[in-house]
Amino acid sequence: MKKLSILLTLFASPAMAATGPFFSLQNTNFVVLIAFLCFIGLLVYMKVPAKILGMLDARAATIKAELDEARALREEAKSILATYERRQKEVQEQADRIVAQAKDEAMSAAAQAKEDLKASIARRLASATEQIASAEAGAIRQVREQAISVAITAAGEVLSKQMTADAASASIDDAIAQVEARLH
Numbered sequence: 001m002k003k004l005s006i007l008l009t010l011f012a013s014p015a016m017a018a019t020g021p022f023f024s025l026q027n028t029n030f031v032v033l034i035a036f037l038c039f040i041g042l043l044v045y046m047k048v049p050a051k052i053l054g055m056l057d058a059r060a061a062t063i064k065a066e067l068d069e070a071r072a073l074r075e076e077a078k079s080i081l082a083t084y085e086r087r088q089k090e091v092q093e094q095a096d097r098i099v100a101q102a103k104d105e106a107m108s109a110a111a112q113a114k115e116d117l118k119a120s121i122a123r124r125l126a127s128a129t130e131q132i133a134s135a136e137a138g139a140i141r142q143v144r145e146q147a148i149s150v151a152i153t154a155a156g157e158v159l160s161k162q163m164t165a166d167a168a169s170a171s172i173d174d175a176i177a178q179v180e181a182r183l184h
Contacts (some may be wrong), residue, residue, distance in 0.1 A: 022030055043049065163171070
């Protein structure tokens, strides 16, 4: 059934519908050819191909201008990208320098703090040493004063036990004589 329908479709084509000689107005193929040639002639007479070519040339020029503009924009975008990449490198280098400088400053500040701490410790040690020396001197002075006081008290007691009134008068007279001798 399929084969039969395909065969009938081929026999029903317009080429099979043409009857008679080719160069007669009864032949549909000839009429169609003449109409087609008249149409083409009318198109040429109306200068449609030239107008179409002009439109195509104008469109080609427009496309070429757009391509040139796109190339220029692409080059401009490349240069802007290169500029931004260069700036990014510069900013990164500057950030690295700032970080390195901050590290150096932190290290020098730490070293300075160590030196200041050492100096502070040395000052405190010197102050403590001076306080210890002062305390020792004060203790020695206090011991001496206490010893002198005890010696004076002991000497006074010994002298008071050994002294009689005549010996005390003689001792006072001797002391006055020694003072006079030393003062003159």
